[in-house]
Amino acid sequence: MRTFIFFALGVAAFAADGKIQFNRDVRPILSDKCFMCHGPDAKTKGIALRLDSEEAAKRDLGRGRRAIVGGDVAASVLMKRVTAPVPAMRMPPPATGVQLTAAEVETLKNWIGQGAEWEAHWSFIPPVKKPGTIDSFVRERLAREGLAMSGPASREALIRRATLDLTGVTPTVAEVDAFLKEGNYEKVLDRLLHSPRFGERMAARWLDAARYADTNGYQYDGERVMWRWRDYVIESFNKNKPFDKFVVEQIAGDMLPNATFEQKMATAFNRNHRGNTEDGIVAEEYAVEYVVDRIETTSAVFMGLTMGCTRCHNHKYDPLTQKEFYQMFAYFNNVPERGRAMKYGNSPPLMAAPTETQQKKLAAMNAEIARLDAKVPADVAGQRAWEKTLAGAAAWAPFGERDAALPFDDGGAVGRIGGAKLFDGNTVVPGPAKSAQFDIEDRFTMAAWVNGSGTIATRKSSDGYQSKGIGLFLEGGKVHFHISSQWESDALKVETEGTIGEGWHHVVVAYGGTRMAEDARIYVDGVLQKTKFVSDTLYRPFVNAGGKFDASLKVGGGAGKDKRFRGLLDDVRVYGRELRADEIAMMAAGRPLAELAGKKRTELEEKQLRLAYLETSEVWRQAQQLRVERERFERTFPSVMIMAEAPERKKTHLLIRGAYDKPGDEVQPGLPAMLPPLPAGAPNNRLGFAQWLVDRRNPLLARVTVNRFWQSLFGTGIVKTAEDFGQQGEWPSHPELLDWMAVDFMESGWDVKVLLKKIMLSDTYRQSSKTTPVLLAKDPDNRLLARGPRIRMSAEMVRDSALFEAGLLQEQLGGPSVKPYQPDGLWKEVIMQDFDYVQAKGTDLYRRSLYTFWKRTAAPPMMMNFDASQREACMVRENRTNTPLQALNLMNDVTFLEAARFIGQRMILEGGADRDARLRHGFRIVMGRGASEKELGVLRGSLAYHLDHFASHASEREEYLSYGDTAAAKNVDRTELAGYAAVASLLLNTDEAITKE
């Protein structure tokens, strides 16, 4: 209904001067009503007439008939057909259900009559900065309607509006007071722009666009770890990183020359899409979906284009072809990733992303190791003396994390080093208790001297080859290694390509804990082997969903009777770390140390003796121990999924009808032809694409970006369809203003803070948001801006402001996501594994909402009630509804009851002694302005009612005060507290409290 009023106004208003403008008036009609058949995809439908280009629309269709003849309505076939009385002749065909309105027919007629002047689609032409200011463009537009701007908003309203817009919370009473006194609005803006809350506020909308979440989505929807990228976004806005740089980093930071840690981390933007982990999926299908998601997101966020439409066919409305979709696909298809995502945690490619605190601690550890290393004495004479004391068969073995050692020196057979044990196909030797308790994300190494064939060592749930666990084998001269959670759909299995002959060999597997086959390295006799990845789909931990897995290490068997080892095993060792290649080479050179003492030695043997001697040094042992600790510490770093380029470019094919299993012609990376080419010198890859996005000649990025910032302030963009600047997108309400801002933004060096400040200093922004029946009738949605924005706060603002006003908000930038109050059982009733919502305790209950743990398939209910994006897919348009569920949420959710209790407490403790002063204080805390006499009257009545009620109902009072984990101040009277809490709840429920006025 509303939309209808606006369109009615719009069309009439636009045509006020009688001159039809193609882009504004005609193109939307052609696009919406005709292009479906007579558009860029006409050819595939076998339709001759195209109306999406001037040349095609005005060409001779045969025998001199033309669809459009400028200045000659009668000769224009198009007019004949759209006005044909016979349904069979009429366009659009009645069967399509599409109809032209009388006004649209009139517009077409007038346009043709006026000469049928054509224009290229506005957003595909670079913006031009016409002289003017934000206000002059707005005033000019209003004047055309016979309207004028409203007066300025009150200072209270203005500071509240600006504070919400820039920091996402309401101003404090003191901040309002200072502004009332000084009146220096620019100073307020500067203060807000420098607040760390600024980055949090800006990041909130960016997370919607980037479909950021803390889970993988789809069916299992297990946890992932992407918050380091979220913090990168906050930090970038706070540092006022130039927006073009921000864009390039997120699209292709990894490909920048000498890419920094931060630039690589930024590319997580395009790994925020969902990842399917279900057992039964066809991985190739989802590998395609991820790339498609990247293109849909990238084109919506940075280009304002709906590229997703061209996945299956040429675009119906915009000059984009299916081939161009796959050319762009090729830019984003070169990631070494897989279709099936890890069920728990992050999927490769990923990087360790230590926090600043962790980076500092790491630096300190490095310094300490260096200090200790420097103190290790050379002590050559000491070593000589020590060597003489050596005896026995003990060989050198790497230091640190020695999890199990079975030297078999008294094994009864002659070994490679000292004795060995003979395995006859029946023997299985248990490892030490509690050894080798590794799960699939632990790093470990297994090593042995082997002379024979069969199972070397295992750790398995039962005595079978396919059972859950780890196994190292030598069979048919090939070394096999596997880790299996579920044979064979959930397993990693590698085998050496080459074979080894009979006799003694040193066999090692060193595993880096990434769940990837490429990370299980096999060494034979100290040399890294080429391996074949037999299976590479490991993703489920042994202790899946809190289950137990306490199988123990077994040597010579444990993987089925038929596979037990036959032959000799010697010096079997298990490490709780991934041994380095040089350490493994030294092991393979092994002879008993005593044999080396005082003899001529190889370089490796020399090194072995030296290391063995150093183990007697306290300082050296400390340094080594610290190295082990450092590695363990590094394992605690959060990781983040990032973009990377595969070493060999993956081929990209056009997919017929968009189906993963119907490849068509191969395509090369490339850009849509209707847009400018790559800038000179830019490579034709993802980095070049990013550079092209931010190139000054690109007509889209700056426009799309300033429009979104405008939307964040005014509720609606200048282009209402913030995600679609194509022909089906809505015509901008102020095209010259949009272009002016876009160019100005680029000229400023893509300075976001400067842009926001300019807009917020304008009269347009500073208007009062009061409206009138006349304005409501003429412009209900305030697209013409004859008044300031009055819009309901976003979900985050509603919650954060309540917590802030209560004094409960815990301000801490960044960190892992937290789990605040949420009704019980919400996850349980929909999920399938043991991944329950464990509510936080203490300060984590009160963090800003952008830190709330986001589970895509069961998103935080309060956020969803207040129109947050579900984060399943990219969302750039802001959406607001007004529902009874919001009312219930604000009245009865513990979050808001506790906030009300603390606002009530503030009224009592800070408001002074008398009731009116306290009520006025509470009103100011929430609304930022003073209460009117009438309003105060309502509050007085409410307070009296509640005080009276709670005074005589002590148990109800205590129940009412029991909501929330944080206890009330001890020195406050309980009845008073309940009474003021009820009034505060009333305040928090007013329309004004949750509205930016």
Place this chain on the structure above:
Amino acid sequence: MMTRRGFMHTAALGSLLAQDGYGAPLAGLPHHAAKAKRVIMLFQHGGPSQLDLFDWKPNLAKVRGQDLPDSVRQGQRLTGMTAYQATFPTAPTVFKFAQHGKSGAWMSELLPHTAKIADQLTIMKSLHTEAINHDPAVTFFQTGFQLAGRPSIGSWLSYGLGSENQDLPSFVVLISQGRGNSQALADRMWGSGFLPTKFQGVKFRSGKDPVLYLSNPDGYTAGARRRFLDDLGQLNQMRLEEYQDPEIATRISQYEMAYRMQTSVPELADMSKEPEKTFEMYGPDSRKPGSYAANCILARRLAERGVRFIQLYHRGWDQHGTLPKQIKWQCEDTDQASAALITDLKQRGLLDDTIVIWGGEFGRTVYSQGELTETNYGRDHHPRCFTMWAAGGGFKSGYTHGETDDFSYNIVKDPMEVHDLNATMMHLLGVDHSRLTFKFQGRHYRLTDVHGKVVPELLA
């Protein structure tokens, strides 16, 4: 002091209220005279086996244990779970089948109650779907597209047809847990996609708060809440007079609806006044809040109150292994209540304008997943054919539509897309599925995407 009724009507902008809340139908809707006003969808989540319930294949006994012939499988893609399997042994059902009612519909012994209402049903044996895994298949079923982001059926209908009850949401979701292998649900399955979020399904839960945040805090009485709302109304009214923003008027009305919901929802959920015979009809489980049977009674109560789309989800139909044991549990938990719902609606005269739909996101394979023994087998996902039934609201009763081949593997007669079912359902609700659209990202989207046709044979 102004009364509640007072301020509701002093607002000069009161006429704008109708556009918000759950509201009136879209202009031009219904497109044609509707047979049905509402839908109850009994969604059996996980993919019930058509082979063990409806699609009787007597000849399978002869080829028991034999590999599924390639001529039947036709190289069709398999899920990652059985793609590794070396053989595909044919597994006939272990359950007995018989014909029921005048229509002679075949049903297995697992469904004794459904069998009794066979003549009320339209049994569709020739449904097929695009997806082979739960999440995309359910998302496809509910939103017409495998990937997230589109509105669900109930959202489309609330958006198009509006609400017939000013005290309850127009789209309600009820979830129950099965005893068989369960798969996950997701909010998006009842989400509003790109439609305004007010059209999303509202989950009704068992327990203290059937709707999230419904109850007043402990210690806060209904009287206090009434007083609170009167005070709130006054404050909002003052702001409305000063700012003239119709959103404030809407806010006032939404708080009043919230208040009405605080009464109407518990009243709805309170089954204590249901006569004994209701519980007898729906079975012993119906006394357990949150059970499928209890949700079926709730569904009837919601239908009585004019709620537009009532979506039940019963989990636990994903029988990859130990199917005979698990499917028995599932049927014990659902059969009686599903049948009782039909009978109950009919007795109350509601069946004529209420569509009831029963089924899951896909079928199951004729070959056994894992080992086939005398008494045990499993079945993998099978998108190429599955069985659903519909009743009431203009569906033809006592009619079976479509046929599958001897292995219940391929459809041999009257194939039906999920889009066709949705198009037919919308047709009965007075909606032309090709004309209920919403423009988003430059495109006019609809539930049936670019597919779907009304199946005339299904209409009474």
